[in-house]
Amino acid sequence: SCSLFKVxxxxxxxxxxxxxxxxxxxxxxxxxxxxxxFLFKKTPIHLNPxxxxxxxxxxxxxxxxNILTKxxxxxxxxxxxIAFLNRLSLNFLYSDAGDISTFIxxxxxxxxxTYHRIKSTRFETIDTALTWRATQIYRVGCIxxxxxxxxxxxxxxxxSNYLNGRTRLHPEVNYYNELPFVYxxxxxxxxxxSLQMKGAVNxxxxxxxxx
Numbered sequence: 182s183c184s185l186f187k188v189x190x191x192x193x194x195x196x197x198x199x200x201x202x203x204x205x206x207x208x209x210x211x212x213x214x215x216x217x218x219f220l221f222k223k224t225p226i227h228l229n230p231x232x233x234x235x236x237x238x239x240x241x242x243x244x245x246x247n248i249l250t251k252x253x254x255x256x257x258x259x260x261x262x263i264a265f266l267n268r269l270s271l272n273f274l275y276s277d278a279g280d281i282s283t284f285i286x287x288x289x290x291x292x293x294x295t296y297h298r299i300k301s302t303r304f305e306t307i308d309t310a311l312t313w314r315a316t317q318i319y320r321v322g323c324i325x326x327x328x329x330x331x332x333x334x335x336x337x338x339x340x341s342n343y344l345n346g347r348t349r350l351h352p353e354v355n356y357y358n359e360l361p362f363v364y365x366x367x368x369x370x371x372x373x374x375s376l377q378m379k380g381a382v383n384x385x386x387x388x389x390x391x392x
Contacts, residue, residue, distance in 0.1 A: 238332040239367040246339035252310040270314035364392040
């Protein structure tokens with residue numbers, strides 16, 4: 182089994198008349214030293230419990246199609262709004278703006294008015310949808326460039342809508358007890374950070390070398 186990392190969950194639920202606090206996860210220091218540090222250190226491939234062979238290229242991440250479907254359902258798949266969203270998402274992807282608000286403020290007046298009109302009357306979550314759609318365009322484009330190398334993709338099943346037969350799709354992996362072994366068994370771990378963090382450093386910069 183790959184499930185080597187276990188945690189103790191503390192019940193922080195208050196009285197019924199108070200909002201429930203976020204769940205806290207605590208790990209004993211002794212367990213951390215014994216287990217967690219084992220996962221995030223160099224592991225010979227023959228000791229890797231999840232993979233018995235080396236993958237040349239892998240990518241861990243979702244296509245975002247499921248969350249976009251929820252947004253599109255909210256607006257009854259309005260073609261005009263989706264076309265507008267697609268155009269803005271592509272522009273945001275290639276813009277120098279580091280976040281959505283900065284990007285929107287730099288739009289031409291007519292396009293900015295259209296954006297705010299749609300947001301106030303039909304699509305309150307357009308900011309989030311724009312981010313997810315831009316990330317999807319970015320990730321799909323990156324993976325298509327990698328298809329020559331037959332990469333292994335660990336993510337949601339919707340990836341199959343965008344990939345050809347040279348790409349191998351695997352189910353999502355748990356961050357704590359499976360992901361370190363994916364990194365360990367891969368020669369090149371490809372990263373395509375969500376545009377929620379456009380310009381930020383992803384934690385994989387640290388996680389991958391540690392495995």
